[in-house]
Amino acid sequence: MPTRRSHSATHTIVIAERELPTRLGLHAILTGQPGLHLPPPVSTATELLTAVDRYHPDAVLMGIWFSDGNGIDLCRTLLSRYPNMRVLLVADTANAQLLTHAVQAGALGFILQTIPPAQIPGIVAQALAGEPTFDHDLVSTALKWIGRQAESPQGLHPQLSPRHQQILPLLSNGLTNKEIGLQLNLSEKTVKNYLADLFDRLRMTRRSQVAAWFINHTVGQPPPQDRSWAKTTWTNLSPMQAQRMAL
Numbered sequence: 001m002p003t004r005r006s007h008s009a010t011h012t013i014v015i016a017e018r019e020l021p022t023r024l025g026l027h028a029i030l031t032g033q034p035g036l037h038l039p040p041p042v043s044t045a046t047e048l049l050t051a052v053d054r055y056h057p058d059a060v061l062m063g064i065w066f067s068d069g070n071g072i073d074l075c076r077t078l079l080s081r082y083p084n085m086r087v088l089l090v091a092d093t094a095n096a097q098l099l100t101h102a103v104q105a106g107a108l109g110f111i112l113q114t115i116p117p118a119q120i121p122g123i124v125a126q127a128l129a130g131e132p133t134f135d136h137d138l139v140s141t142a143l144k145w146i147g148r149q150a151e152s153p154q155g156l157h158p159q160l161s162p163r164h165q166q167i168l169p170l171l172s173n174g175l176t177n178k179e180i181g182l183q184l185n186l187s188e189k190t191v192k193n194y195l196a197d198l199f200d201r202l203r204m205t206r207r208s209q210v211a212a213w214f215i216n217h218t219v220g221q222p223p224p225q226d227r228s229w230a231k232t233t234w235t236n237l238s239p240m241q242a243q244r245m246a247l
Contacts, residue, residue, distance in 0.1 A: 011128050012055050015041035016048035016062040017090055022113065026061055026090065029117050030124065045069030052078060052085075059086040059128055061111060064098070073211075075105040076174070086127045099134060109133025159201045167194055172211040 013036055017023040023041045030036055039055050042048050045066040052060065060078060064071040075087045087107045091098065094110050102110070108127045111120060123133050160168075163184075170180045177191040184191070195207075204210050 010035055010037045011059065012037045012039065012057040013059045013061060013124065014039055014048065014051045014055060014057040016043070016045075016051070016060065016066075017041065018043050018063055018066050022063070022090060025117075026111070026120070029120050033121050033124075036124075045074055048074065049077070052082065056082070057085065059088065059124065061088045061090055061124070063090045072101050072105050075102070075107050079106040086130065088124070088127050088133065103134075160198070163194060164198050164201075167191070167198065168210070168214045171195070171207060172214045174211075 013030065015023060015026050015030075015038065017026065020043070023043060027038055027041050030038055039051060039057075042051050043066075045068045048060070048062060048066075051057075062071050062074065066074075071089050075089070078085060078087060087105075088109050088111050089102055089107050090111045090113070092113050094112060099110075108130075109123065109132055111123060115123075126133050166184055167180055170183055175183065177195065178188045180186070181188045181191045186194075199205060199210065202210060202213060204213065
């Protein structure tokens with residue numbers, strides 16, 4: 001007879017972040033927390049996929065950008081393989097566009113580098129319980145942003161039509177031409193023609209290129225010019241300091 005997993009069972013968490021201070025900071029903060037098992041953190045998308053297949057974690061904490069991929073696409077890939085896994089995205093800051101893409105990809109929330117380290121174990125515990133951890137104010141802002149996009153699509157590119165801008169997020173979410181057509185009440189052939197024109201205008205040849213361009217354009221934010229604020233975040237603490245501040 002199978003046994004039920006107790007509330008005190010150990011949860012495995014994989015940390016993936018390209019920046020070493022962030023990687024070590026998260027690992028240090030969660031090390032020693034009761035009921036958590038932390039394999040060695042990784043720094044690339046490839047290493048993350050390998051670690052997930054090896055350890056079958058209950059949750060993944062990962063950055064937005066890697067040298068060989070981005071967190072939004074990785075979130076979709078991981079959850080397609082392991083639907084019950086929890087994903088939290090690690091970011092400098094979050095905005096309405098990023099939250100929208102995160103929700104669409106299936107992430108449960110963010111771990112922002114500006115939050116007090118003592119709050120991180122609670123956020124992780126909330127995600128492990130299957131509860132979203134998105135900030136309420138950010139969700140409200142995102143809903144308003146989505147409404148504005150629906151009412152008046154903004155120009156992502158000076159040569160793209162409103163129809164192109166409607167197709168782009170659907171394509172980026174992995175929909176086929178037929179599925180896009182059903183969403184927009186267009187024939188599959190019409191969608192194909194729009195995509196051919198879109199590829200030509202963007203000077204791209206593959207759907208993956210267009211999807212990456214769209215995500216980078218709507219999600220990517222330039223790094224702040226003044227990073228002096230980071231001196232007080234957990235990403236700049238030594239592992240021992242970060243662990244002590246989480247207690």
